[in-house]
Amino acid sequence: TDPTVAQAAREHQDRLTKPRGSLGQLEDVSVRLAALAAVVPAPVPATPAVAVFVGDHGVHAQGVSPWPREVTGQMVANFLAGGAVVNALARQVGATVRVVDVGMSPEAAAVVAAAPGLDRRSVRAGTGDITVEPAMSRAEALAAIAAGAAVAEGLLAEGHDLLVTGDMGIANTTPSAALVAALLGADPAAVTGRGTGIDDATLAHKVDVVSRAVGRATADGVTADDPLGVLAAVGGVEHAATVGYLLAAAAAQVPVVLDGVIACSSALVAARLAPAARAAMFAGHRSVEPGASAALAALDLVPLLDLGMRLGEGSGGVLAVPVIQAAARVLAEVATFDGAGVTDKTAGQE
Amino acid sequence: TDPTVAQAAREHQDRLTKPRGSLGQLEDVSVRLAALAAVVPAPVPATPAVAVFVGDHGVHAQGVSPWPREVTGQMVANFLAGGAVVNALARQVGATVRVVDVGMSPEAAAVVAAAPGLDRRSVRAGTGDITVEPAMSRAEALAAIAAGAAVAEGLLAEGHDLLVTGDMGIANTTPSAALVAALLGADPAAVTGRGTGIDDATLAHKVDVVSRAVGRATADGVTADDPLGVLAAVGGVEHAATVGYLLAAAAAQVPVVLDGVIACSSALVAARLAPAARAAMFAGHRSVEPGASAALAALDLVPLLDLGMRLGEGSGGVLAVPVIQAAARVLAEVATFDGAGVTDKTAGQE
Secondary structure, eight states: OOHHHHHHHHHHHHHBSSOTTTTTHHHHHHHHHHHHHTSSSOOOOOOEEEEEEEEOOGGGGGOOOSSOTHHHHHHHHHHHTTOSHHHHHHHHHTOEEEEEEEEOOHHHHHHTTTOTTOEEOOSSSSOOOTTTSOSSOHHHHHHHHHHHHHHHHHHHHTTOOEEEEEEEOTTTHHHHHHHHHHHHTOOHHHHOOOTTTOOHHHHHHHHHHHHHHHHHHHHTTOOTTOHHHHHHHHOOHHHHHHHHHHHHHHHTTOOEEEOSHHHHHHHHHHHHHOGGGGGGEEEOBOOSSHHHHHHHHHHTOOOSBOSOOOOOTTHHHHHTHHHHHHHHHHHHHOOBHHHHTOOOTTTTTO | OOHHHHHHHHHHHHHBSSOTTTTTHHHHHHHHHHHHHTSSSOOOOOOEEEEEEEEOOGGGGGOOOSSOTHHHHHHHHHHHHTOSHHHHHHHHHTOEEEEEEEEOOHHHHHHTTTOTTOEEOOSSSSOOOTTTSOSSOHHHHHHHHHHHHHHHHHHHHTTOOEEEEEEEOTTTHHHHHHHHHHHHTOOHHHHOOOTTTOOHHHHHHHHHHHHHHHHHHHHTTOOTTOHHHHHHHHOOHHHHHHHHHHHHHHHTTOOEEEOSHHHHHHHHHHHHHOGGGGGGEEEOBOOSSHHHHHHHHHHTOOOSBOSOOOOOTTHHHHHTHHHHHHHHHHHHHOOBHHHHTOOOTTTTTO
């Protein structure tokens, strides 16, 4: 992004009829949106869309989640029927929900085999168990990245101007933690969380599973400076699709809101592959999952909401859409001191 | 509010297709909304409105703000023209903006003397300088409370189902801090902030001004167990109007979103006058002003947003409207495990 545009946006923000800095993070968001769009003010996003990428995980066999694998498919049916939380939140903010199978297990896929409305782009029927084998091959990771990018490009072609990440996949906080641990060199215990709400014993076991997965990848010769290799080794198909989705949004200079730890761990991969992609990323909220906060810190992104949420589906990202829109709208619509005839106490001072 | 309704709302929330507790504060908001409306689920608020109560402050003469008094009137003109931040944010969330003069100074009023659209309910032309005299008489405080209540009742009669507090009044963070200090017995230095952004020297002076105001009120025999007396002694006319607005919303069992320190200090007064009024209050955001956090803590209200905002006008309250709506919508619209055929891992466990 162009620093002169960011500077111009900041200067315009400082001429608006309000004390300078008084909108806090909203001002920073408005400046980043302008820099991304390369125009001051940036257009106000009007037609958001959330893509829910769905995958299953071989590591589920290790007992990292109390939820049965079939729930992935049942929840996809729920999304398609409009009955899940992400659907309700999307209706609230006027967002379109796109549900995309990129890696469901055969059992999960069977639940929605005949369902209309599912975007079927399966790259692989669930990942390998990352404690004993790679999640997927590099070629599969690339295919999933391409699938995610195609979804973003399709949404943009339909006129959507603000994208949100979403995900579904029982056990998918485990590969998320493994991605963060592997890419940041972080202690698995520091970046592994309770997911849907596991107890202390299961959490300790999950930390061990993440450690084994990262150790297994390292033993296979995968290093942190090889983000595609890490993604294939310990990630998930929905993570790979999210990486492509983020890269495509960034390439189109369209803002993309990150939801929780699946998105944040995928964003780490995307930013390692293409550092400029960070400019399009906005952190919707601070998930309870510690890996999300670790990834956001590494990306130098400040979350907009902090409501103690840990659902996924895109819920926290969708809920942040009005905040992003509001930030853009302030820069686009608020009168200046000169224009409104309001005395500016700080003219020439600050 | 009826605890059995809150319990029924919590039980319904726990049957929705998501891990229990995974929506964090949204779940608590949905339960409080149901308890307030006395029905599960509560109706989803669809037609929000923000009332911007305007007043001036005799304590401005003490040099607590670098902004000239005339700015109060200029900003009212800006509100009426739709050019201020609160207007832009209200357009984003579909809220009506009502601008109400309850206590503008003659100089400020002159700026908008002929302006259409201003709701003229002036009780007093600016307050007294609270360092040397009461802000207003008890009768004036009561009249302003009645004016604020009438504004709320009018908005409700027009069909608005979610109210937001707003304010305008150069220097009005000073009486806000004085109200919090007097009602909570707090150290003025702990509850006085930088308002629009004053420097260290002016902040130290402002703390002294607040201390003198509270000391003057105490010397006049006003005690913390007399909330109307404290309001008249060290408050503002817009604070008094906000108290009435909050009480009327609570009486109608309609949720009302608090903006920043003006609203939070007024909410303390309202809750002292009528403890049950707290049930209708939702803290829109955590203002940078320390008095806001102190008041919210005393009210046991958790803010929904924390974006480093300190503008007032109702901006932080309006920005929280979609979060409140989203919380209500989740409880109203999300499918249950039974209804959606999703396996519930926690059935009978938690």
